[in-house]
Amino acid sequence: MSPVRPAPGGPAAWRPTTALGRALVVGALGVVGALLAGEPAVVVLAAPFVTLAALGVVHRPTHDPVLDSRLDHLTLREGVGTTSRLSLSDAEDAEYLVRVTGQPPYVVMRPSGGRVGRLLVDGGVPEVEISPRRWGRRMLGEEKVALYTPWAGYRFGPVGIGGQWTRVLPTTAPYDSRAEAPQPLGLVGAHRSRRTGNGTELAGIRPFQPGDRLRRVNWRVSLRTGDLHVVTTRAEEDTGVLLVLDALADHGASDGVDGAASSLDLGVRAAAAIAEHHVRRGDRVALRVVGRGHEQVGYGAGPRHLRRIQDRLATVRIGAAAEPDSGVLQLGVTGGAVVVVLSPMLAEPVATVAATLTRRGVAVLVVDTLPPDPRPDVPEDADATLAALAWRMxxxxxSVVLDRLAALGCPVVAWRGPGTIDDVLRRLARRARLPRVVGR
Amino acid sequence: MSPLQGYGEPDDWARSQIALRVLVLVGPVVAVLAAGPAGHAPPWWLVGVVAALAGASAWVPDSPFGVAPFLVVLGWWAAALGDASSAWVLVAAAGLVVAHVAGAVASYGPATMPVDVATVRLWAGRGLLVLLTAPVAWAVTRLLGDQPEQPGVWVLGVAAACLATVVATAALGTREEER
Structure with a gap:
């Protein structure tokens, strides 16, 4: 952030305070009036103000200070704080400093409200701790600063200092899953594949063939049968996980990381948790946000890729998206991928794409992110009874859509943190091993 | 969607600010009421006017109109009492100084910004120091009250007024004008 320098005629200049003006007026009028009218009582009343005015004028500033404010961090997680530090130079004339920090939504500050005034003793400038309580891009550290000379004679400012855009990443809720992926189809990973290969999970025992490794020979079976037999194992592969986040609307109240969560809060945090879990297991994870921003991250693995996903999640914008193909979502699902749809399931395109993919044999899992007691965002002038009826419909x-999805074989689970999708993933994995007919 | 209204956000005034603003309100009222024991009780409407003006000043301590209750008090003491023989003028001076100092500290920031103890302590000391000039002036006026009028007092008065004007101009003039 560029330092704020005084501009001629602007607010960044030393100006007399109203307190000095009051002391001057009362002192001068009192003394002059007393002398002219011969009223000594007024001299007694005016004498302290003459002193106050004189002391204020004596401390007239001679230097224009330069202000600069910076945040310690520009990327944060929900609930984690940073410090806004103000640096002053040429502020020898100032005795008192006031910082009034702007209060954007979903941000808490310490001192409370980001308003602090302190005496500048030994060069100590008061700091403001800022903590965003919800994911997203937020302008933090925007503030107004004022300086006062001793005896409150002159004031510098208030000077507006622009804040800095900060990326608030969704918090990673404690999440772990021991379930294997339904259709692993990749290179090296932690999921048991349907095909045989190098691994630890026993697939079977078969007669020896040229090329088999000797350490695979099962001597017990070989001695019993009289022919060499080898142990076969199932290959361990990584899988692709496509996270589809419904950002068409946000339902329910959001009170930040330690309060009530809206549907989008649940979806974003669940997506972040699932992505982190699978990236740490070596899987390839992709993100597709169905919303106004069309945020998208391709398949990838590793910590840097996880960071890209979290960055995209932090910039999710709510709103209807114009899909190119007459409203039909194109997710670009690759073979062997697991599709996790995070949605309150109130939008038709999302339900349609989940049903279509399930019919095609793709492993689709819907995480229901609708809060327990959602209330529609109804305009004040709308009929409350009518709105309640519409919401019930x-x-x-x-519920009909969810039932139909379940009938198609697409599991729907509500997000409840660790282990949310374990059971359904296991069932999907078991089902994937069975022969089935799929639509193309 | 609630943007965390009231989430640690002090929409209410800070207690220290309320205390300071009460002093801004009470100071001029005490100052004008102190004329009563001195033998010139103000009419109720005058007390009401002072209270209203002081209340407005307490509501917006940074307002330039905050000088109004001080001038009304000065005017009443000048019109009603004249001489400084009563020690109650010291009570009035204390009331005005307390109101002025409290107003100066309160105008440092918004009403929701608390004032720290160190600042209050500093300004309390300053207020007491400044207030010492009132008994000195009171003693001087009592000593000189019986003396015959000096022939050059009017010249001295005009010179003091000119000096005050020069000081005020130097103090209130902006530095851009100098450039």
Whole structure:
């Protein structure tokens, strides 16, 4: 952030305070009036103000200070704080400093409200600790600063200092899953594949063939049968996980990381947790946000890729997206990928794409992110009874959609943290091993 | 969606600011009421006017109109009492100084910004120091009260007024004008 330098005629200049003006007026009028009218009582009343005015004027500033403010961190997680530090130079004339920090939504500060005034003793400038409570891009550290000379004679500012854009990443809720991927199809990973290969999971025992390694020979079976037999294992492969986040609307109240969570809060945090879990297991993870911003991250692995996903999640914008193909979502699902749809399931395109992919034999899992007691965002002038009725109808439609998805074989689970999708992933993995007919 | 209204956000005034603003309100009222024991009780409407002006000053301590209750108090003491023989003028001076100092500290920041103890202590000391000039002036006026009027007092008064004007101009003039 560039330092704020005084501009001629602007607010960044020393100006007399109203307190000095009051002392001058009362002192001068009192003394002059007393002398002219011969009223000594007024001299007694005015004498302290003459002193106050004189002391204020004596401390007239001679230097223009230069202000600069910086945040310690520009990337944060929800609930984690940073410090806004103000640096002053040429501020020898100042005795008192006031910082009034702007209060964007979902941000808490210490001192409370980001308003602090302190005496500048030994060059100590008060700091403001800022903590965003919700993911997203936030302008933090925007503030107004004022300086006062001793005896409050002159004031510098208030000077507006622009803040810095900060990326608030969604918090990674404690999440772990021991379930294997339904259709691993990759290179090296931690999931048991359907095909045989190098691994630890026993697949079977078969007669020896040229090329088999000797250490695979099962001597017990070979001695019993009289022919060489080898142990076969199932290959261990990585899998692709496509996270589809529904950002078409946000339902329910959001009170930050330690309060009530809206549907998008749940979706973003669940996506971050699932992505982190799979990236750490070596899987390839992709992200597709169905919303106004069309945020998308291709398949990839590793910590840097995880960071890209988290960055994209932090910039999710709510709103309807215009899909190119007459409203039909194109997710670009690759073979062997698991599709995790995080949605409150109130939008038709998302339900349609989940059903279509399930029919095609893709392992699709829907994580229901609708909060327990959602309330529709109704305009004040709308009929409350009508709105409640419309919301109930929408809930009925939603339950019908969920039932149809379940009938198609697409599991729907509510997000509840660790182990949320374990059971359904295991069932999907078992089902994937069975022969089935799929639509193309 | 609630943007965390009231989430650690002090929408209410800070207690220290309330205390300071109460002093801004009470100071001029005490100063004008102190004329009563001195033998010139103010009419109720005058007390009301002073209280209203002081209340406005307490609400917006950074307002230039904050000088109004001080001038009304000065005017009443000048019109009603004249001489400084009563020690109650010291009470009035204390009331005005307390109101001025409290207003100066309160105007440092918004009403929701608390004032720290060190600042309050510093300004309390300053207020007491400045207030010492009132008994000195009171003693001097009592000593000189019986003396015959000096022939050059009017010249001295005009010179003091000119000096005050020069000081005020030097103090209130902006530095851009100098450039």
């Amino acid at each position: 929408r809930m009925v439609e939603r």
